[in-house]
Amino acid sequence: MGANCKQDCLNLSFPATQVQASEGIAILSARLAKHGLPESKADDVRIALTEAINNVVEHAYAEISPTDIRIDCSLCAKELIVQIFDSGDPMPGLRVPSSQPAPVDTDFKNHPEGGFGWYLIHRLSSDIQYERKDGVNLLYLRFNFDTPH
Secondary structure: OOOOOEOOOOOEEEEEHHHHHHHHHHHHHHHHHHHHOOHHHHHHHHHHHHHHHHHHHHOOOOOOOOOEEEEEEEEEOOOEEEEEEEEEOOOHHHHHOOOOOOOOOOOHHHHOOOOHHHHHHHHOOOOOEEEEEEEEEEEEEEEEEEOOO
């Protein structure tokens, strides 16, 4: 990590429940702002983190008892690196889902409830990587500050 990176106070763990996830995202967003996350990127980061963490809560722990989600961040001069760790079920196919949104050309009553989260994560972040190692999922998100998404 370069000299322009700040990692202190940017790590957080919380139980993988909706309430704790919402509180954790709020705490992390406030810490990132305090440590210099550009205001122009704050909403993008918060939305992408919310979608990613909600996916962990809703899908990785859908069939098993939730444990903790750990988030490690490195805030540098021109980028933010976020690593999200959980011990839930792996992603289907051991890969990041497609960036295609759910179709919206259906009757309102048949409109999908979800299907837009991964599309948003892909659109708002600069890079996404996923790996599963020793029963732990790692989702890596990078946000560049010097280029539009």
